[in-house]
Ligand code: TXA
């Protein structure tokens with residue numbers, strides 16, 4: 356199949372109405388979207404991604420008013436979070452209505468909903484009379500795409516169209532939150548920092564699954580992995596010294612937060628943010644992993660752990676999952 360890459364949202368809408376899947380830009384990562392109410396279209400998403408059915412999908416839509424038509428209840432804390440951060444990198448788990456197909460939620464009672472912050476995709480969502488089910492547009496287990504080119508490299512030819520919205524501005528997936536009584540839980544660290552959530556709803560609890568868990572299967576340990584071995588460390592220089600008996604410097608790639616290392620070749624190193632800015636680092640992270648994964652001389656990637664605050668936490672989470680492979 357010849358894949359169209361462009362900005363024609365009317366065409367994207369036509370494909371979606373026909374039950375096709377289309378890659379869409381969001382502020383976090385690109386999604387692989389289909390009509391959430393069309394079971395055959397949702398099946399196509401799983402097939403193209405090679406994704407297991409026990410891993411549920413997020414519903415994307417353009418307004419809280421529409422979300423209210425998919426869920427039975429929106430707690431006050433959820434309204435407060437929508438008000439503060441949507442459109443934005445935030446996904447809420449809310450009790451679903453029966454109109455949401457089982458295949459979208461993997462049979463779970465909650466459905467994940469989010470309003471992405473991207474003009475093209477918001478325009479597309481406004482035009483469609485159905486929500487879009489969309490996981491990240493990568494083959495299952497691989498790094499999420501943050502440009503149309505990343506999507507084309509991996510899923511091109513399997514899908515009719517990639518809506519090209521440029522490079523994602525946030526660069527890591529949305530933060531996933533649930534509600535139970537007065538407890539607000541974070542299930543996936545993401546593009547909205549826990550510290551920012553807490554400014555609105557007070558202290559939250561973390562339930563980050565470290566291994567396969569049928570309640571939030573996207574938390575599989577080896578998610579977001581490059582194909583090469585990745586080592587995550589607080590002390591990169593020492594980690595690299597320990598590798599020298601086995602690997603020449605030319606075979607070692609490096610992802611650092613602020614500064615290059617003196618001992619490795621310049622072209623093997625990617626710095627996420629010279630000024631130590633977490634937003635900039637998040638935006639560059641997946642592209643950096645891809646670039647070093649594709650660079651042939653590199654056999655192993657060393658990544659420097661960031662300070663565990665704000666988006667540093669989500670970045671460390673993705674790096675540690677990549678390292679767990
Ligand atoms: O930023 C994002 O959230 C991106 C963009 C495209 O919106 N999407 C994304 O989707 O990361 P995905 O499928 O790669 O990860 C979504 C994860 C699932 O793997 C699962 O862990 C969790 O969201 N999830 C979805 N529905 C759920 C549900 N009903 N209950 C619990 N967890 C759910």
Ligand code: MG
Nearest residue numbers: 490491499573
């Ligand atoms: Mg994903």
